[in-house]
Amino acid sequence: MKILMLSWEYPPLLVGGLGRHVHALATTLVAAGHDVTVVTRHTPGALTEEYTEGVRVVRAPDDPPTATGADDDMLGWAMAFNHTLTRAALRASRTERYDVVHAHDWLVAHAAVTLRDHLDVPLVATVHATESGRHQGWLPAPANRAIDGIERWLCAEAVRVIVCSAYMKREVIRLFDVPPSRAEVVFNGVDALRWRARPRAVEAARARYAGDGPLISFAGRLVYEKGVQHLMAAVPMLRERHPGLRVVIAGDGPYRKDLEDLAGSLGVSFAGFLGGHELTALMGASDCYVVPSIYEPFGMVALEAAAAGTPVAVAGTGGLAEIVEHGVTGVTFAPGDPAALAEAVGAVLADRDYARSLALRARSRVREDFSWQTIAGQTVAVYDQARAADSRRVAREAESLLNHVPATRHATA
Structure with a gap:
């Protein structure tokens, strides 16, 4: 054809x-x-x-x-x-x-x-x-x-x-x-092999972005509907339970300046647009990848993070609710609710075995259903x-x- x-x-x-x-x-x-x-x-x-x-x-x-x-x-x-x-x-x-x-x-x-x-x-x-x-x-x-x-x-x-x-x-x-x-x-x-993070690249990303505590990340166009402002609002609650936590925001867009103003001294860094192996390495280095969208027709980036072997926490909205099963292939939270986001992400960070099981099941589903x-x-x-x-x-x-x-x-x- x-x-x-x-x-x-x-x-x-x-x-x-x-x-x-x-x-x-x-x-x-x-x-x-x-x-x-x-x-x-x-x-x-x-x-x-x-x-x-x-x-x-x-x-x-x-x-x-x-x-x-x-x-x-x-x-x-x-x-x-x-x-x-x-x-x-x-x-x-x-x-x-x-x-x-x-x-x-x-x-x-x-x-x-x-x-x-x-x-x-x-x-x-x-x-x-x-x-x-x-x-x-x-x-x-x-x-x-x-x-x-x-x-x-x-x-x-x-x-x-x-x-x-x-x-x-x-x-x-x-x-x-x-x-x-x-x-x-x-x-x-999702090309599962494309998003499989290389160990050395993961180590380098971890050394670059993470401190003594856990690392969580987000990547996407920085616009209001992506909900990054709610992730920022949840950071103080997460840092109270997980001292030393770092957050990396990858991407660019018209909302970036507003988000940078919100960041203050929260331990949030803005990496700008990351392409190729850089983004895969960031995902692979993260203890949890967060998709806090208010509106998300599908949420392909959640599957890309899962393919990189990272446990995901997503807002239960739009297509995200169809591709991530709470407690099975990731965790979900109410969109626009920073407290619910902090609770969901905190559950992943607090239990490494639970996080590992979520990541393994999610990666398997990516290979089976989303090739x-x-x-x-x-x-x-x-x-x-x-x-x-x-x-x-x-x-x-x-x-x-x-x-x-x-x-x-x-x-x-």
Whole structure:
């Protein structure tokens, strides 16, 4: 099958988990014998077009304006980005005949619909998160409402909508009136070997970040909905029970300055964005990895930490509640509740045997249920469904045209 994927991020340009997801899915599909082209945003130092790990990657240079991070600027940038993305994809498709267009999130929606119409192939959309969910159901500004409208439109235009959890399926059905038959749950995958921490790297990370007490960590984009402020609020309670405790926050984002102001003398350090083996080593060196999100469609980072062999403590919200079983593969706590977070993390830190058993069971489940080979196979099944549904649509349209042809022409044909 020939697949045209559209994503606003792809290695080496990584902003969050979406780029890692698209990369893993694309390379796994290629390994399974499919032909994948990813059209994405250009980044300095990368080639405009190349084959890497078997994937044809086409990178579109930015058109003006440049995004500054403000919502209104982001919308303007996104519209310009869709123009350059469309041009790059059309050039890439001159010599190819694709079977499906796969769009990842609203930032590529306009290009995806244009290519769907131009190439006359079915459109599949993955909704990784929603604007409403990111803002806890509140859409205060015109830009927020515009993004919400684009998400609704993309879901309406797609033959099939892929979501990463049952929680997200309920959300797109409720928010965007997507018929349940058109929404398919396909979990995110994890390359367990990729996240297995090297002993020497773990030792180095431990020496760098940990003191005399336990080490807990978080990694992700520093935005309000990730809930890092609740982890910070729990630190005094944890340090009272576990003297010398250290916390490492890895990642960057618009909320970083506020979090740094909260940190004070809590024993919290900000590592910035960590890539490759650095992040794996930090996870492996930690006594507990914490995901305190208020909103989390899936929570892939929890599985990555589990693959690194680290016990995880997660907020019982969204997809996290589906992938971590309390007391079996990790511990859960009420989202937005620092006292509950401190209690859950404290239970892991206080009992090393309990922590080890959680980590072993979680790593086993990652290998069994969340391999990228499984996820890629399920995604291909969705592509097949989309192609079958689209074929039926084409047949209905052809029949409708025939039924409306004047009798003399119909007889001649």
